Amino acid sequence: MTREFLKMHGLGNDFVVIDARSEPYSPPAAEVRAIADRRMGVGCDQFIVLEQTDAPGADAFMRIRNADGSEAAACGNASRCVGWLLMEESGRDRASFQTAAGLLHASRADNGRITVDMGAPRLDWAAIPLAAPADTLRVEAVEHGGFAAPVAVNMGNPHAVFFVDDAEAVPLDEVGPVFENHPAFPERANIEFAQVLSPTAIRMRVWERGAGITQACGSGSCATLVAAVRRGLTSRKADIILDGGTLTIEWTEDDRVLMTGPVALAFSGRLAPELTSVQPVSE
Ligand SMILES: N[C@H](CCC[C@H](N)C(=O)O)C(=O)O
Numbered sequence: 001m002t003r004e005f006l007k008m009h010g011l012g013n014d015f016v017v018i019d020a021r022s023e024p025y026s027p028p029a030a031e032v033r034a035i036a037d038r039r040m041g042v043g044c045d046q047f048i049v050l051e052q053t054d055a056p057g058a059d060a061f062m063r064i065r066n067a068d069g070s071e072a073a074a075c076g077n078a079s080r081c082v083g084w085l086l087m088e089e090s091g092r093d094r095a096s097f098q099t100a101a102g103l104l105h106a107s108r109a110d111n112g113r114i115t116v117d118m119g120a121p122r123l124d125w126a127a128i129p130l131a132a133p134a135d136t137l138r139v140e141a142v143e144h145g146g147f148a149a150p151v152a153v154n155m156g157n158p159h160a161v162f163f164v165d166d167a168e169a170v171p172l173d174e175v176g177p178v179f180e181n182h183p184a185f186p187e188r189a190n191i192e193f194a195q196v197l198s199p200t201a202i203r204m205r206v207w208e209r210g211a212g213i214t215q216a217c218g219s220g221s222c223a224t225l226v227a228a229v230r231r232g233l234t235s236r237k238a239d240i241i242l243d244g245g246t247l248t249i250e251w252t253e254d255d256r257v258l259m260t261g262p263v264a265l266a267f268s269g270r271l272a273p274e275l276t277s278v279q280p281v282s283e
Pocket residue numbers: 013045046066071072073074075076077078157158190208209210211214216217218219220
């Protein structure tokens with residue numbers, strides 16, 4: 001059977017979104033990779049499936065899969081897109097949905113932007129997770145190519161934030177995969193390189209776990225702001241300037257991280273049977 005999908009993005013971090021609340025759909029990793037492939041399939045950084053849920057207060061469960069087929073528990077840019085879809089569906093200005101990292105709450109902000117409360121950051125080494133006890137403010141065991149001692153933050157997914165003098169100079173495609181797969185991160189990690197421009201502005205580039213370089217990363221922007229505040233480098237609310245545009249992040253005094261930014265619906269289409277019946281690639 002074919003399935004309708006929506007192609008959406010948040011600042012160029014792009015998604016194939018399928019509403020499977022009435023017809024369950026949990027494709028194997030090989031099928032997700034085929035759909036995410038930018039030649040063979042539709043192409044996306046993350047593949048998002050809305051699932052039926054009986055979680056109280058939730059309109060759906062948001063299942064997040066990376067382009068490599070792996071599952072992630074958080075995806076900030078997709079959370080804004082899903083929040084927007086649910087608000088458009090209900091006609092309300094708020095929406096809540098369940099993720100593997102917990103219940104998220106979305107609301108409309110100014111100029112068509114959407115705010116998602118991404119919850120509290122987790123800062124303990126075991127919650128990142130790290131392979132061994134460490135000070136998450138400076139993880140000394142992680143260094144390569146002149147970059148060392150990142151701040152580790154979990155926003156539902158693991159992040160390592162390096163502060164640098166010039167974000168544009170970072171050889172992201174070379175050092176990104178080394179840090180993503182570093183043994184200090186038993187579940188791998190999303191890797192951010194942040195250049196503080198002012199107490200309220202940070203330039204950030206990202207290498208995502210399971211997706212590589214993306215135009216933007218919402219959970220990565222949240223992790224970057226939290227890391228900067230912990231290091232005393234910025235105020236608790238700042239703009240994160242990504243390749244694809246700017247997100248505004250605030251770490252509130254009551255320990256919530258609020259992410260505000262745009263959403264975009266590019267087009268809709270139907271996944272053809274060939275794609276939904278792809279045979280697992282022999283490893
Ligand atoms: N693009 C997403 C991050 C996806 C995280 C995923 N790469 C992981 O494995 O954690 C965001 O906007 O937060």
